[in-house]
Amino acid sequence: MNNFSYTRVSDVASAVREIAADTTAKFIAGGTNLVDLMKENVARPGRLIDITRLPLNKIEATEDGGLRLGALVKNADTAYDETVRARYPLLSKAILAGASAQLRNMATNGGSLMQRTRCYCFYDTATPCNKREPAAGCSALDGFNRIHAILGASDQCIATHPSDMCVALAALEASVQVQSSEGQRQIPFAKFHRLPGDTPQIDNTLQPYEMITSIDLPPKSFAGNYCYLKLRDRASYAFALVSVAAALDMDGDRISTARLALGGVAHKPWRDGEAEEILNGKPASLKNFQQAAAAVVRNAKGYGENDFKIELAQHAIVRALQLAVSMEQPA
């Protein structure tokens, strides 16, 4: 671990001023990802700006009838919040499918969006990795790539985004509220994370001098028919190989609106408008579910060890849609 200095801030204006003044600085919230990366020598901030005392720890209604989740609300407090459970149960389930109780008690909403890939080579500083060190090469492309992307990857990086929470946020069409010393802006969730392309070192569209202040949920909550299905190597305490957030608005046996987002398959939570269009206005039948699943993986590509994910994703989509209709919970 490198030497670093530490500053604790108590208001948002100071936080964004401090981060803008020092390009080596990083915010620290729950610390569950950043401290690990520092211990592994992957992240080497010259300064930590502790934001845990900022007043961003509330969950409150928005004027448009949605819900604002403060960036510093802990994952556990978000998942167990009465309003979140009643109105956005898909989000609650997705958060509770992640990490462990201890981690969820520490990890924050903002930090969950910013957590970095779990690609083994990214963590192993003895191996080349374009995300850790641009232009170094990618050890996973022809190496052990069982957990890697099947969609939207590039020849520079085939890493996946690891978060469960973000898959539900993509399906719910959340937006990310951001503050810098220049003012506020809002980033639609679909535009927050990015595909690797030629710059895999950049995970998202947040600028280094900006801070996430909240994640806003729109009024439409899909509390009637939803499912978060996470397939992983162990029953708990493991990242998703493939996960699916399915959210449906039903009109009798017909789907009026479908939202489908996948985790564990791409550099960002993967939403597929074409698959949703296949389902919109159609009966909730196995045939339509299979067609939607086939559309999602139409351009999927495996890299050897992860070829199995293409079939796994299709089965997971069909199963998640069935569970969303029946409202049974995944085993």
Ligand SMILES: Cc1cc2nc3c(=O)[nH]c(=O)nc-3n(C[C@H](O)[C@H](O)[C@H](O)COP(=O)(O)OP(=O)(O)OC[C@H]3O[C@@H](n4cnc5c(N)ncnc54)[C@H](O)[C@@H]3O)c2cc1C
């Ligand atoms: C063993 C283990 C298992 C895990 N399993 C899962 C899992 O199954 N599913 C899952 O989804 N996650 C899992 N996680 C990841 C965990 O959810 C993340 O580590 C956590 O969400 C990060 O939140 P944090 O508050 O601790 O972030 P920190 O570690 O404090 O910060 C992470 C990054 O976010 C930045 N940051 C933090 N807050 C802000 C903000 N407000 N604005 C801008 N930047 C900010 C920091 O600068 C840093 O770069 C696991 C973690 C561990 C250690």
Ligand code: SF4
């Ligand atoms: S997949 Fe991405 S993160 Fe993993 S080694 Fe290749 S460049 Fe690095």
